[in-house]
Amino acid sequence: MKIDTKAKWGIVLGLGPALLIYIGFAIVPIIISFYYSFMKWDGFSPMQYVGLDNFKELFKDQLFWHSLKNNVYVILASVIGQLSLALLFALLLNRKLKGAKFFRTIGFMPVVLSSVVVSLTWSLIYNSEDGLLNELLRAVGLQSWTQNWLGNEHLAMISVCVTIIWQFIGLYMIIFLAALQNIPREILEAAEIDGATEWSKTWKIILPMMKDTITAALVLAISGSLKTFDQIYVMTSGGPNHATDVSALYMYNKTFQSLQFGYGSAISVFIFIFGLVLILVLNKLIGKSAV
Template sequence: MHTLKGTKFSIFIGLLPALVIYLGIAVVPIGLSLYYSAMNWDGISPMTFIGLDNFIEIMKDPIFWNSLKNNIFIMIAGIVGTIPFGLLLALLLNKKLKGSGFFRTVGFLPVVISSVIVSLIWGMIYNTEYGMLNSVLGLFGLDSLKQNWLGSTEWSMLSISITYIWQNCGLYMVILLAALQNIPAEVNEAAHMDGATGLKKTFLITIPMIRDTLVVAIVYSISGSFRVFDLIQVMTGGGPAHYTEVMTIYMYNNAFVNMRFGYGSAVSILILVFSLIVVTVVNKLGMEKKR
């Protein structure tokens, strides 16, 4: 019993630094945001308690609901874009083809590149006058398809979503590749002996075997979609006319441009609430299917 108590104390001491850091960079800021969300404060003058007025004003603002809609658009793009493409690349690399290490590095490279650099690269690709995309369309005689990709209310969100998928696809490739490599060799051998090959093996055996990892990847993708900021801020700044504005940019504009820190804190709390709701729903659906 004495040894068990000593072991628990040692574990607690070992976890204490990480716990303190987590409290300092995660829990405490959330608590401060919740406190500021009930205040009217411009960062200079004294704070004034206004209760739920910030939240009520947010709910009445159509720009906020438009930003939420754009966040949902990015979230769906992440789920149906980054994860399937990441899985496809992981399946190809798992076949141990020649040069797979090189392609693994190239596939993961966009993840480690700064989002600002990614935004600038794709901004040049989408440029109306000298961008590569319009130039390629003109080269093939498809001038009618040329667009102002980032300045159009019709194409701007789709263009940003493609960039978002390209940037994050490599992360899920690595995560899912690790899961594929952890599948016991006996399972693959048994499947081969039973005649399960190709797509049949992939959908009936491989994907069910990495189902838990896929759920984690989906949850991580959802949480990342609610945090997206720098990519859109550099490419469009939320324009044109708020058509690409997401909740983080809405929060930034109100807190740091309009100097309404209480209002911006209220938006940050709502971002947290919405992301927790979606993640909880996905987790519950995942657990029900597992049963």
């Protein structure tokens, strides 16, 4: 199908403003970060070119690797927790369920709430003295299970991950629900006539037909997990004893609190490359599994 010149210019004019905004707020900052990563700069004195010194220091920085490990925990929580639960809820809501619209609205509501509000609310739930979670445990006779959820080095990261999972399940639920509703009913009805069970329909028909949507959701979950910042900043600020430090928070501290703009940019560049490699590997694995 050929597109005439007038239509082409219409497409250019339509996409132009969005493209310029994207270049200005996404591409240009990335390029600037790459440039700063080769510099030593405190934001005030003249920049000093140091080559790869920032990256050499980065690879020796134990706190950075610890924060990256915590990021991997967030990625696993997002992929395993968010996507699996979101898919389960989407499958349930795709049925002729009474009150399905209400449950969709309730499920999506945390997504539109401010991350700061969500984090403050969950901080109150986790409060060690009179938080809702500890009060519920006391009410059912499980006094010994009460914890300082955000003050315990072994539980703080798990507690934060639960908050992140809860907040974004609704986003992926709606994405999966849209994909489910685009599957032709005729295919599922034909499978039912052939005697297919619900499990075999889900595993052999529904999930393969949702492959592209699931791949896109995985990419969103991984990229979003690597940018995790606000929930942890509000709930724990990386504590206790760096137990909940993640790469974005560590980069923020190095850049704006320690005024190491070059080193902070090196961290951001590494996060960018690490995320890109993860997504490329994911696409490669999914591509091989389809062969």
